[in-house]
Amino acid sequence: MSIEALRVAIAAETVDTVLLALTDMQGRLQGKRLYAPFFLDEVLAHGSEACNYLLAVDVEMNTVSGYAVSGWEQGYGDFAMIPDMSTLRRLPWQPGTALVLADLAWLDRTPVAESPRQILRRQLDLLESEHGLTAYVGTELEFVAHKESYEDAQRRDYRTLTPVNGYNVDYSVLGTARVEPLLRRIRQEMAGAGLYPESAKGECNLGQHEIAFRYDQALTTADNHSVYKNGAKEIAAQEGCSITFMAKPNAREGNSCHVHFSLRTSRGEPVMSGSDGALSQLGTHVLAGMLAATRDLSLFLAPNVNSYKRFQPGSFAPTALRWGRDNRTCALRLVGHGPSLRVEHRVPGADVNPYLGIAALVAAARHGLSAKLELEPEYTTNAYADSSAPRVPATLREALSAWRESALVPGFFGSAVADHYARAAEVEIEAFDAAVTDWELRRGYERL
Structure with missing residues (x-):
């Protein structure tokens, strides 16, 4: 799905939600459901933020010690979710929803090396x-x-x-x-x-x-x-x-x-x-x-x-x-x-x-x-x-x-x-x- 097609779908009210997702260490999609106009107005250009504990938890989302990138000592801050618009697509099984996958970066925009998608890249x-x-x-x-x-x-x-x-x-x-x-x-x-x-x-x-x-x-x-x-x-x-x-x-x-x-x-x-x-x-x-x-x-x-x-x-x-x-x-x-x-x-x-x-x-x-x-x-x-x-x-x-x-x-x-x-x-x-x-x-x- 192109960005222009997304704009048209949002204007026609056939898409009202954009799911912005990252892949965590366990291979699961984690992210946010965004109001579609807000995605176009703000997130498309600037990305969004998420707690960096998403790359430092176990399969049950328990916070655990021992990670250099995230923990209580570091204050569990944020990293940035940068939309990769080449991954934009409709999700037919979720009404009115499009999905885009994100690359992870620190707030200074350097890549998060421990991110699975970045490791493959x-x-x-x-x-x-x-x-x-x-x-x-x-x-x-x-x-x-x-x-x-x-x-x-x-x-x-x-x-x-x-x-x-x-x-x-x-x-x-x-x-x-x-x-x-x-x-x-x-x-x-x-x-x-x-x-x-x-x-x-x-x-x-x-x-x-x-x-x-x-x-x-x-x-x-x-x-x-x-x-x-x-x-x-x-x-x-x-x-x-x-x-x-x-x-x-x-x-x-x-x-x-x-x-x-x-x-x-x-x-x-x-x-x-x-x-x-x-x-x-x-x-x-x-x-x-x-x-x-x-x-x-x-x-x-x-x-x-x-x-x-x-x-x-x-x-x-x-x-x-x-x-x-x-x-x-x-x-x-x-x-x-x-x-x-x-x-x-x-x-x-x-x-x-x-x-x-x-x-x-x-x-x-x-x-x-x-x-x-x-x-x-x-x-x-x-x-x-x-x-x-x-x-x-x-x-x-x-x-x-x-x-x-x-x-x-x-x-x-x-x-x-x-x-x-x-x-x-x-x-x-x-x-x-x-x-x-x-x-x-x-x-x-x-x-x-």
């Missing part, structure tokens, strides 16, 4: 300046849908919920037809918000589905990912049901977010494949960089305690850091042919912050290109059975250790960003360590 700028390349990305988000509303799910303490499908509907046309009113509404209204839906299909877990969207330049894909994830939840709530993007909502299959990644020149020419259609020399460096750096960067790919419960043998979530052509047992799966050749990174779950996850892949690709890393032979059998392979971290605690001990992370992102997200992982671990789980109660209430 920085990596893309470095990729272009160092190698003259642009990243193209597609994200495939899975979710599990339940018949209960979010309020009913909360009242039930998220137990004994009813999945919208009672059996495995992976690729089932009959099974997905039961949920088509919800799936169709999400597809159509995301198209109305400027996304390009490709398909919807059932998945393995009960009530599990995936809606895929067309790939685009990396920043656009991350923006669209955030809009889709937030909007799908809002649409589900309006339909009286609920969906979850938790990486592992139950003991069955987890929710993945496979990230398809390729590179092009500034003229739009694909570079991952050679003249013979096979992986190019440049492409081998990219894959080698991802293999070398994924373990160190797991905090950005799998940011929560729950994220690591996906990584189980035989689950279609990877455990071995290997690559293979069309091999779903590997962390990196090479797919496509000729100009469409690309790597599918299978580590991220649906709880990933898209800006941070994609930034990690860009950083890893840059590393492989700069160091001209050689690619190991492809893995052609069951990578789950490869006991010699480097492993995806098994826990968030292990991932935090890999992040802290990495020689790569500070060079990729700078010490301020590295420290900031290490603290975010600490906060998550501390909260989990303090919790009394259902497992503990069942095991010990009577018998201990």
Whole structure:
């Protein structure tokens, strides 16, 4: 949506609200609903302000100590939300509402380096300046849908919920037809918000589905990912049901977010494949960089305690850091042919912050290109059975250790960003360590 189209819509009173939103550390949209004429008169030119604690809270919005950018010692001041008008769009599921995403800056207008959107922007700028390349990305988000509303799910303490499908509907046309009113509404209204839906299909877990969207330049894909994830939840709530993007909502299959990644020149020419259609020399460096750096960067790919419960043998979530052509047992799966050749990174779950996850892949690709890393032979059998392979971290605690001990992370992102997200992982671990789980109660209430 152009600014002029917004002016016309506001004058015609078909838009009365402009939602100005940032993406927080957890990948959620946070922001303000603005009276549309006020947005045009004031915010369009000057931005708006928000409390900088939005980049220093946990998932429950608790204020926590240990962040250099925000805290009681710093007085919890403001930062500026600067509208990126290239992201302006209508939200069909919210009457009279347009959305614009914001970049974050301090009040002197210097960028907030710890902002997820700024972290991705920085990596893309470095990729272009160092190698003259642009990243193209597609994200495939899975979710599990339940018949209960979010309020009913909360009242039930998220137990004994009813999945919208009672059996495995992976690729089932009959099974997905039961949920088509919800799936169709999400597809159509995301198209109305400027996304390009490709398909919807059932998945393995009960009530599990995936809606895929067309790939685009990396920043656009991350923006669209955030809009889709937030909007799908809002649409589900309006339909009286609920969906979850938790990486592992139950003991069955987890929710993945496979990230398809390729590179092009500034003229739009694909570079991952050679003249013979096979992986190019440049492409081998990219894959080698991802293999070398994924373990160190797991905090950005799998940011929560729950994220690591996906990584189980035989689950279609990877455990071995290997690559293979069309091999779903590997962390990196090479797919496509000729100009469409690309790597599918299978580590991220649906709880990933898209800006941070994609930034990690860009950083890893840059590393492989700069160091001209050689690619190991492809893995052609069951990578789950490869006991010699480097492993995806098994826990968030292990991932935090890999992040802290990495020689790569500070060079990729700078010490301020590295420290900031290490603290975010600490906060998550501390909260989990303090919790009394259902497992503990069942095991010990009577018998201990």
